Amino acid sequence: MDDADPLAGLRDRFTLPDGLIYLDGNSLGALPAAVAPRLAGVVGHEWGQRLIRSWNEAAWFTAPGRVAAAVARLIGADADEVAVADSTSVNLFKILIAGARMRPGRGTLIMHAGDFPTDVYIGSSAAELAGLRLRFVDSPAQAPAAIDDDTALVAMSHVDFRTGELADVTAITEAAHSAGALVCWDLSHSAGALDLDLHAVAADLAVGCGYKYLNGGPGAPGYAMVARRHHDALITPLPGWIGHADPFAMSPRYAPAAGVARLAAGTPPMLSLLAMESSLSALDGVSPQALRTKAAALTSYFVELVDALPAARRGELTVASPRDPARRGAQVSLRHEQAYGLVRALIEREVIGDFRTPDLARFGFAPAYLRFADVWDAVTIIADVLDGGAHRDPRFAVRAGVT
Amino acid sequence: MDDADPLAGLRDRFTLPDGLIYLDGNSLGALPAAVAPRLAGVVGHEWGQRLIRSWNEAAWFTAPGRVAAAVARLIGADADEVAVADSTSVNLFKILIAGARMRPGRGTLIMHAGDFPTDVYIGSSAAELAGLRLRFVDSPAQAPAAIDDDTALVAMSHVDFRTGELADVTAITEAAHSAGALVCWDLSHSAGALDLDLHAVAADLAVGCGYKYLNGGPGAPGYAMVARRHHDALITPLPGWIGHADPFAMSPRYAPAAGVARLAAGTPPMLSLLAMESSLSALDGVSPQALRTKAAALTSYFVELVDALPAARRGELTVASPRDPARRGAQVSLRHEQAYGLVRALIEREVIGDFRTPDLARFGFAPAYLRFADVWDAVTIIADVLDGGAHRDPRFAVRAGVT
Numbered sequence: 161m162d163d164a165d166p167l168a169g170l171r172d173r174f175t176l177p178d179g180l181i182y183l184d185g186n187s188l189g190a191l192p193a194a195v196a197p198r199l200a201g202v203v204g205h206e207w208g209q210r211l212i213r214s215w216n217e218a219a220w221f222t223a224p225g226r227v228a229a230a231v232a233r234l235i236g237a238d239a240d241e242v243a244v245a246d247s248t249s250v251n252l253f254k255i256l257i258a259g260a261r262m263r264p265g266r267g268t269l270i271m272h273a274g275d276f277p278t279d280v281y282i283g284s285s286a287a288e289l290a291g292l293r294l295r296f297v298d299s300p301a302q303a304p305a306a307i308d309d310d311t312a313l314v315a316m317s318h319v320d321f322r323t324g325e326l327a328d329v330t331a332i333t334e335a336a337h338s339a340g341a342l343v344c345w346d347l348s349h350s351a352g353a354l355d356l357d358l359h360a361v362a363a364d365l366a367v368g369c370g371y372k373y374l375n376g377g378p379g380a381p382g383y384a385m386v387a388r389r390h391h392d393a394l395i396t397p398l399p400g401w402i403g404h405a406d407p408f409a410m411s412p413r414y415a416p417a418a419g420v421a422r423l424a425a426g427t428p429p430m431l432s433l434l435a436m437e438s439s440l441s442a443l444d445g446v447s448p449q450a451l452r453t454k455a456a457a458l459t460s461y462f463v464e465l466v467d468a469l470p471a472a473r474r475g476e477l478t479v480a481s482p483r484d485p486a487r488r489g490a491q492v493s494l495r496h497e498q499a500y501g502l503v504r505a506l507i508e509r510e511v512i513g514d515f516r517t518p519d520l521a522r523f524g525f526a527p528a529y530l531r532f533a534d535v536w537d538a539v540t541i542i543a544d545v546l547d548g549g550a551h552r553d554p555r556f557a558v559r560a561g562v563t
Numbered sequence: 564m565d566d567a568d569p570l571a572g573l574r575d576r577f578t579l580p581d582g583l584i585y586l587d588g589n590s591l592g593a594l595p596a597a598v599a600p601r602l603a604g605v606v607g608h609e610w611g612q613r614l615i616r617s618w619n620e621a622a623w624f625t626a627p628g629r630v631a632a633a634v635a636r637l638i639g640a641d642a643d644e645v646a647v648a649d650s651t652s653v654n655l656f657k658i659l660i661a662g663a664r665m666r667p668g669r670g671t672l673i674m675h676a677g678d679f680p681t682d683v684y685i686g687s688s689a690a691e692l693a694g695l696r697l698r699f700v701d702s703p704a705q706a707p708a709a710i711d712d713d714t715a716l717v718a719m720s721h722v723d724f725r726t727g728e729l730a731d732v733t734a735i736t737e738a739a740h741s742a743g744a745l746v747c748w749d750l751s752h753s754a755g756a757l758d759l760d761l762h763a764v765a766a767d768l769a770v771g772c773g774y775k776y777l778n779g780g781p782g783a784p785g786y787a788m789v790a791r792r793h794h795d796a797l798i799t800p801l802p803g804w805i806g807h808a809d810p811f812a813m814s815p816r817y818a819p820a821a822g823v824a825r826l827a828a829g830t831p832p833m834l835s836l837l838a839m840e841s842s843l844s845a846l847d848g849v850s851p852q853a854l855r856t857k858a859a860a861l862t863s864y865f866v867e868l869v870d871a872l873p874a875a876r877r878g879e880l881t882v883a884s885p886r887d888p889a890r891r892g893a894q895v896s897l898r899h900e901q902a903y904g905l906v907r908a909l910i911e912r913e914v915i916g917d918f919r920t921p922d923l924a925r926f927g928f929a930p931a932y933l934r935f936a937d938v939w940d941a942v943t944i945i946a947d948v949l950d951g952g953a954h955r956d957p958r959f960a961v962r963a964g965v966t
Contacts, residue, residue: 161774174840175607175611177611177612177614180614181581182614184582184615186616187614187615188610189619190611190614190616191606191607191610191611195606196603196606196607196611198604199603199606199834200599200602200603203594203598203599203602203780204578204594204599207591207594207781208578208579208580208593208599209580210580211580211583211585211587211593211594211666211915212587212590212591212917213910213915214754214781215781220781220811226646238900246650246653246829247649247829247830247831247832248829248830249801249803249805249828249829249831250649250653250803250828253601253800253801253828256693263898272814273815276804276813276819277804277810277813278803278804278805278816278828278829280815281802281803281804281807281817282593282801282803282828283803284802284817285800285801285802288887289692289693289800289957290658292693311932322704342759346895359600368795371830377606377610377833377834378610378617378618378623378832378833378834379830379831379832379833379836380828380832381723381832382829396688397656397692398652398653398656398685398688399684399685399688400650400652400653400685400686401652401679401680401681401684402652402681403761404680404684407680408920408962409920410679410680410919410920411680412676412677412680414680414683414687424835425650425652425656425681425685426650426651426652426653426681426785427650427652427774427781427782428650428651428782429781429782429783429784429832429834429835429836430780430781430782430835431781431782431834431835431838432832432833432834432835433782433832433845435606440681442904445804464759466654488744507616511836512616514615515810516813517811517813531621559811
């Protein structure tokens with residue numbers, strides 16, 4: 161399968177530890193080989209030797225736009241519809257307040273109660289400040305029925321972070337648009353692994369994360385997408401000087417920069433941002449469709465191998481993700497009563513996944529650098545751990561650290 | 564003077580280009596020597612080899628607290644009163660909304676109309692969302708008279724970014740407290756160069772920038788300070804998962820982390836944050852008083868040398884900063900009709916300052932790495948440029964790039 165994989169060569173663009181099976185690229189993407197030399201130059205030469213002059217000379221000032229263009233290509237948006245700045249949480253806040261302002265007179269924000277926690281928390285705060293009622297649905301599938309003439313905005317993740325299940329973007333967007341509402345998609349688990357095309361689905365708004373399948377590095381800047389038709393009505397709640405039409409006029413009056421550039425607030429964290437620029441070069445020339453196809457193949461192979469384990473070896477382990485790859489992100493979650501112990505025992509065997517409370521062992525299959533052989537080895541080691549009972553080790557009875 | 568300087572040895576903790584006179588540490592601090600090797604290890608080993616495990620193993624998760632402790636020492640706050648996260652702009656937004664919530668029933672935010680633009684823009688947005696009227700004063704000195712029983716909050720910069728003039732922190736704080744209001748200080752041009760002691764002045768709230776005199780690197784994270792007595796009432800408008808009491812519980816309900824830790828929103832930009840941690844080690848063992856004393860001596864020497872230029876050489880150049888060092892930050896601004904050309908011509912002579920519209924040539928005197936000999940050389944070159952007319956070069960007739 162690896163021999164037939166058209167993306168097999170991409171792995172050489174990454175620096176991966178020997179012997180490690182890294183199934184956690186949905187938490188922190190692997191290190192692209194281009195990053196270390198670039199960042200050494202940024203620190204030693206651009207910052208150290210050229211100092212403030214690098215904002216012009218080294219084109220630091222235009223870096224957010226370059227990174228935005230690379231992200232835009234992967235999510236089916238135009239470069240001038242994407243802003244790279246701040247964290248996903250902060251971007252979601254901006255977009256929810258801005259989205260509410262695009263629909264004055266409407267009073268409801270609809271979100272998924274089981275969405276990633278930061279989305280729910282930020283949604284609650286943004287709703288309060290924007291004067292919206294926050295209405296929760298128990299699953300994205302319930303959203304269309306919940307949308308009505310009072311709905312200003314629907315905000316949801318494309319991929320469920322626990323199970324990898326995909327929301328029905330088309331159905332939800334159509335229901336929202338029929339009612340005159342807007343939709344904001346959180347693409348944190350989509351970009352770089354799936355092929356959602358924001359233009360094709362007539363998306364309004366989106367946000368996402370730089371450090372998962374985009375491999376931007378720990379805490380890499382996030383992004384926000386605003387469809388061009390909404391630019392004129394785009395009013396950010398965080399109007400910082402970097403988002404001003406002419407930052408160095410130092411005007412006491414705020415005048416927004418053109419389009420999404422106004423979503424910049426303060427000075428971007430350049431070391432993290434320029435690392436992300438290098439990182440994205442690892443996906444140059446790779447289509448979202450090719451990434452999606454391989455992600456589907458990797459996850460399907462994983463499900464198939466887990467299903468093929470004899471019942472005695474599999475024990476109580478069940479697949480918690482959709483079995484239809486069309487309904488699944490680049491992720492498979494396995495349910496097990498001792499999921500925490502399983503994940504910890506696997507880490508000791510150099511298979512890195514993560515635990516999501518209360519009972520999920522979560523495995524991400526980054527299509528840019530994983531091999532089908534890794535999937536085979538991972539399932540072999542999972543079965544071996546379950547056989548040997550390493551997941552019941554008393555050391556794992558208490559959860560510790562970042563899990 | 565350099566021989567007698569007790570801080571002279573600090574310069575060895577920085578990597579500075581040979582022959583450059585860098586008077587722009589108030590825009591972007593110089594590179595501390597500790598950063599490049601640390602960041603190479605963060606990228607190559609912690610991210611590249613250890614990947615997600617570094618959140619625990621390499622103590623990434625507790626890095627914001629370590630950086631906060633280093634900042635706190637320099638501003639007279641306790642470590643658990645400072646949060647390091649996001650940009651200064653975003654932190655100011657959080658603190659203004661949070662401050663307004665600490666004074667319910669009051670309707671006014673007072674700011675300085677000539678404050679740094681991002682402060683004014685963010686202040687306008689925060690006031691609108693918090694339901695406050697924004698009242699501008701033309702100078703910090705007018706603030707005490709403007710404060711009344713309706714004042715919720717006064718927010719100002721400690722150091723005027725144009726002239727370096729200091730606000731009277733004691734008078735403004737006392738006036739605010741007498742009326743039951745709170746004050747938020749922007750310390751972007753203070754920390755690392757001055758010795759403002761937030762406890763001594765009974766400060767309520769503060770924000771600041773990591774990349775000026777703290778040398779944290781381009782776009783380094785900012786910080787926010789909340790006095791302990793206000794922690795119970797601290798409600799952030801950006802409640803992200805990193806500021807949750809138990810982020811990995813993944814609870815649908817937001818429960819704020821203890822104290823200022825709740826001011827974290829999304830995942831911090833770790834490459835920028837860990838660079839900042841290394842940077843701050845360059846100030847280990849150095850007291851804010853020693854930094855302030857040297858900054859005053861450097862700026863006084865600069866003013867003295869400019870004043871001593873024969874009138875024919877000085878031309879129309881005037882000192883725009885207060886002449887009393889007790890009323891001045893680590894900065895001297897010179898007013899000149901061709902200030903832009905002067906700054907550009909000086910840059911070509913390897914004297915780096917910056918231009919602030921319409922007519923200020925601004926020079927920052929970072930006490931950690933500047934020598935008195937640099938001050939002498941800078942004024943010699945300024946006089947030489949004015950003598951030769953390089954500042955009137957037609958190339959400088961049009962302003963270009965980041966200025």
